[in-house]
Amino acid sequence: MKTIFLDSDFRCHLTDDGSMRPVETDAFDGKCATFIEGYRFVPAGESWARADGAVFHGQMVAPAENYEALAKAQTQYEADEAARLADLGIPQEKDFTATRNYPSESFIGIRGELYEVIRSIPQYTSIITGQNVIKTTVEHYLDTLKEGE
Amino acid sequence: MIFDMTRSSSGGGGGPSASDAILIVTVPTGSTVTATKGSVTLTPTLWTAAADASLDCALFVIPPAQFDSTTPWTVTATRGTETASYPVTIDSNKQYDVELYYKLYIISGGTTPYNWKLLSGMTMTKNASSVVFKGSGSGYHVGVVDGLFDVTAYKLLIADVTFSVVDNGAYNALWDANVATPTKDNTSAIVYANNSGHLELDISGFSGSMKIGVGTVYTNVSTYTSLYLMT
Numbered sequence: 001m002k003t004i005f006l007d008s009d010f011r012c013h014l015t016d017d018g019s020m021r022p023v024e025t026d027a028f029d030g031k032c033a034t035f036i037e038g039y040r041f042v043p044a045g046e047s048w049a050r051a052d053g054a055v056f057h058g059q060m061v062a063p064a065e066n067y068e069a070l071a072k073a074q075t076q077y078e079a080d081e082a083a084r085l086a087d088l089g090i091p092q093e094k095d096f097t098a099t100r101n102y103p104s105e106s107f108i109g110i111r112g113e114l115y116e117v118i119r120s121i122p123q124y125t126s127i128i129t130g131q132n133v134i135k136t137t138v139e140h141y142l143d144t145l146k147e148g149e
Numbered sequence: 150m151i152f153d154m155t156r157s158s159s160g161g162g163g164g165p166s167a168s169d170a171i172l173i174v175t176v177p178t179g180s181t182v183t184a185t186k187g188s189v190t191l192t193p194t195l196w197t198a199a200a201d202a203s204l205d206c207a208l209f210v211i212p213p214a215q216f217d218s219t220t221p222w223t224v225t226a227t228r229g230t231e232t233a234s235y236p237v238t239i240d241s242n243k244q245y246d247v248e249l250y251y252k253l254y255i256i257s258g259g260t261t262p263y264n265w266k267l268l269s270g271m272t273m274t275k276n277a278s279s280v281v282f283k284g285s286g287s288g289y290h291v292g293v294v295d296g297l298f299d300v301t302a303y304k305l306l307i308a309d310v311t312f313s314v315v316d317n318g319a320y321n322a323l324w325d326a327n328v329a330t331p332t333k334d335n336t337s338a339i340v341y342a343n344n345s346g347h348l349e350l351d352i353s354g355f356s357g358s359m360k361i362g363v364g365t366v367y368t369n370v371s372t373y374t375s376l377y378l379m380t
Contacts, residue, residue: 026334027339029334038354040351044341044343050351050353051201052201052304054304054305054349054351055349056340056349056350056351057340057343057345057348057349058341058343059339059340059341059343060338060339060340060341060350060351061336061338061339061340062338062339062340062350062351062352062354063337063338063354063355064354065354066354066356067337067354067355067356068356068357070354071325071337094329095328095329095330096330096332097329097330126269126330128288129334131288
């Protein structure tokens with residue numbers, strides 16, 4: 001869950017310039033600043049009118065800028081984060097399918113995000129947030145290492 | 150919209166006379182347009198750019214002899230394999246405005262010309278007039294077209310759908326072409342169920358190939374009468 005700020009055109013921002021309103025959403029978990037600030041978030045119950053007159057009702061999350069550039073920034077961010085996790089010795093998965101067995105209380109890096117295994121995951125089965133993993137932080141991972149020493 | 154053309158009371162010089170009707174048809178760029186009524190087919194007198202660079206405007210001059218309050222003109226736009234038509238009744242010397250869009254149907258009535266991948270326990274049933282997606286238990290379920298759509302020319306993903314439960318659990322979405330397992334959490338654009346049952350998703354920021362699909366939660370049911378891309 002992340003707090004973003006919306007301007008009057010429903011554009012997303014990470015900081016409030018004083019005229020924006022905060023919104024809590026998990027739509028941008030794991031996304032980099034460039035990606036988030038290139039998006040539009042229309043909350044449920046509200047609507048946004050595009051310049052051509054098309055009206056969109058929330059909840060809608062859609063790119064407000066060229067998606068290709070946003071995706072490129074996000075890909076680079078994920079590569080950087082994955083490298084950081086790999087440097088810590090954390091096994092990496094490209095997607096939410098386990099390519100190996102993961103015991104409970106182990107850790108997995110997926111697309112630059114860190115997950116703690118809360119229920120053992122057999123090889124070739126799905127990794128599901130809330131069911132067999134939860135998102136966590138590098139700080140928590142390092143604390144766990146210290147506790148194990 | 151400003152045309153470099155002046156109405157002529159005499160009707161000479163190739164321009165419209167005051168007694169003529171003007172038909173302005175806005176279409177996606179690269180289109181050809183005709184206006185047809187019976188055996189008469191007209192091509193535009195003039196083309197001009199619209200304020201939106203992705204659109205053009207075609208102007209037709211309809212003389213009084215062709216005014217008809219009972220039989221409409223059929224305005225047809227064509228671009229490659231895409232086509233769109235709309236009837237317009239022209240019965241007086243005023244300006245008529247028509248906008249035409251191309252639609253690519255993913256679901257139309259009870260048919261879908263595509264194969265679908267059903268993930269996480271999603272089920273799909275084709276009925277006479279709708280395609281029904283239903284979840285099979287706890288968690289989120291996804292149905293995604295087995296293939297990619299080049300969405301460059303489209304600005305909207307639209308669905309007409311009814312939901313058994315409107316609770317932000319059902320949605321329409323696009324995913325990156327390289328997403329192996331589409332889920333609610335890895336979409337590139339998403340619109341959730343709302344009370345209207347007419348969902349529009351702004352996809353004007355995309356170009357190139359994307360995956361398209363639908364999702365629901367628990368055993369909720371989403372009944373689609375249409376799902377389509379529109380220019």
